[in-house]
Amino acid sequence: MTTQELKNKIIEAKKATDTVILAHTYQEPDIIDVADVTGDSFFLSKKAAELKAKRVVMCGVRFMAESVKILSPETETLLPVASATCPMAEQILPERVRKFKEENPDTCVVAYINTTAALKAECDVCVTSSSAIKIVRNLPEKDILFIPDQHLGSFVAQKVPEKNIILWDGYCPVHAQLTAQDVKNCKAQHPDAVFAVHPESPAEVVALADMVGATSEIIKYAKEQQGKVIIGTERGVVDYLAINEKNGERFIQLAPEKLCCEDMKKISLEDVYNAIVGDGGEIIELPEDLRKKALKSINRMLELG
Numbered sequence: 001m002t003t004q005e006l007k008n009k010i011i012e013a014k015k016a017t018d019t020v021i022l023a024h025t026y027q028e029p030d031i032i033d034v035a036d037v038t039g040d041s042f043f044l045s046k047k048a049a050e051l052k053a054k055r056v057v058m059c060g061v062r063f064m065a066e067s068v069k070i071l072s073p074e075t076e077t078l079l080p081v082a083s084a085t086c087p088m089a090e091q092i093l094p095e096r097v098r099k100f101k102e103e104n105p106d107t108c109v110v111a112y113i114n115t116t117a118a119l120k121a122e123c124d125v126c127v128t129s130s131s132a133i134k135i136v137r138n139l140p141e142k143d144i145l146f147i148p149d150q151h152l153g154s155f156v157a158q159k160v161p162e163k164n165i166i167l168w169d170g171y172c173p174v175h176a177q178l179t180a181q182d183v184k185n186c187k188a189q190h191p192d193a194v195f196a197v198h199p200e201s202p203a204e205v206v207a208l209a210d211m212v213g214a215t216s217e218i219i220k221y222a223k224e225q226q227g228k229v230i231i232g233t234e235r236g237v238v239d240y241l242a243i244n245e246k247n248g249e250r251f252i253q254l255a256p257e258k259l260c261c262e263d264m265k266k267i268s269l270e271d272v273y274n275a276i277v278g279d280g281g282e283i284i285e286l287p288e289d290l291r292k293k294a295l296k297s298i299n300r301m302l303e304l305g
């Protein structure tokens, strides 16, 4: 079967089963092509809630499918490949956060959205990379534990110096590999380019950027520029930007050998098809008390952000 034939089968199957395909912008272009909605992790879960879909196939990693389920408990939510997980989201055991809270009851625990539902249930408020600064600034507490990403946490700490922010030692294994030298090498080849980077990157890399933002903000910024933009995030974003751009070469991938998230790339068109027809993937189930606790952290994020 050709790729196009498989795509046609997916489109027919999703209509027949009333299924919506959500795809994160880090997914392969073929997956983006069959998706109904594409975007960053939080946008996708909000969209799923708005659409009130009967069934969702979430092409991304586990925490993204869990976020859909937290916000839309009635929706049957499928992750096409059960092993597609974000290593950073799994770096902390919920018990460790629970113990920290028992020992530090006045400290507010802030969790990046890239965390498991079990961790969201233990924290006080969630943040996305685009809302973290505003939310931390708006919190009544001065003492804050930021989990799990030390790089996003230190970026926020630098922007909100009035708070006492304790960092966890977690990190994204993809973005954390970047070095200032990678940026200097790329800029040497493209001296006329501006540089946009995701705040999951180390401080020495962020310090060289013209723009720091979440996936969706990087996409918006890159589209708005007239000339070359060096993209300092997962390489799916450059593929995504190039889809509707005549002059796609103006988007330059920083360190392509490093910026590939293997977990994000695990899902194939076959996996999507199998999930839709009920022949593969995992149906996400969350205990109702855990889901409600996790929802509280997400709702607080919406109030403060």
Ligand code: 13P
Residues within 6 Å of the ligand: 039, 040, 041, 042, 086, 114, 128, 129, 172, 200, 214, 215, 216, 234
């Ligand atoms: P966004 O929340 O910006 O979509 O990021 C998801 C992610 O995994 C970043 O590496």
Ligand code: SF4
Residues within 6 Å of the ligand: 061, 085, 086, 087, 088, 089, 114, 172, 173, 174, 175, 200, 234, 261, 262, 263, 264
């Ligand atoms: Fe997780 Fe990093 Fe992959 Fe994003 S790029 S899903 S944070 S490992």
